[in-house]
Amino acid sequence: MNVRIELTYKTPKGTEATFRSDEMYVGEAILIAEDLEKTGRKKDISFIDNYDASLTLKEMKQFMKGIQTEPHKITVYFDGGFNVETYQSGLGCAIYYHQNRKSYRLRKNALIDELDSNNEAEYAALHLAIQELGLLNVANIPITFVGDSQVVLNQLNGEWPCMEEELTKWADRVEHDLENLGITPSYKLVSRKGNKEADQLASQALKGIEISSTKET
Structure with missing residues (x-):
């Protein structure tokens, strides 16, 4: 499954902006999201699938565990x-x-x-x-x-x-x-x-x- 990352970024002074990535494979999106979390400056992060459904990082990790055993x-x-x-x-x-x-x-x-x-x-x-x-x-x-x-x-x-x-x-x-x-x-x-x-x-x-x-x- 391919998804897009949607991120709300917040600066130390409180300025916010929302960004949306290009479409990528779900495993790669999770790795990038985890790296972004380490910055401590993301306010919200979600994943948008091909049907425009929004999923959290936790939900995406659970999804990945489920598909690992399937092709x-x-x-x-x-x-x-x-x-x-x-x-x-x-x-x-x-x-x-x-x-x-x-x-x-x-x-x-x-x-x-x-x-x-x-x-x-x-x-x-x-x-x-x-x-x-x-x-x-x-x-x-x-x-x-x-x-x-x-x-x-x-x-x-x-x-x-x-x-x-x-x-x-x-x-x-x-x-x-x-x-x-x-x-x-x-x-x-x-x-x-x-x-x-x-x-x-x-x-x-x-x-x-x-x-x-x-x-x-």
Whole structure:
């Protein structure tokens, strides 16, 4: 979860001012708030979440204790490849997350036959990643999804219309599954080079190389 810090600062002579930080990860916000407390000059400090709810430092610490055992601070990379000769699609995803004060990377790919285009393969790769999040019991948190498909990411962001019936079905499926898990998505477009891990997983799937692994990083 990301939050903003809202701080009322008081000088030794009693002059007050209120400041609000940029959005940051909750763990980092707690560290900064604790450091600000040491100055002895903060009057009030609170944390504003994505829904504009206000939480105290004590409440944030309790929240952090609760999520430590669950996957959090998650970033998902996905990519799909399509072979026009065989009509096979390779799907790949890499999921980076924290759990129990450790960092992990989950890698998964799949080879499927029922798709008709590269754009469908891209959507299917994202859907594969969401299925893996469900298996991790991820729920009710914001997650960043990273890919190199302008079509998929711009359609999901609402920047481009979804004109093709099959892609509309995939977009609806993705949004439905995200809503069921309580995931608030943000989408980041990168170059193919910036998405090379997921791209490699999709290429390996097309070659018949199956990958399914989780390791500590």
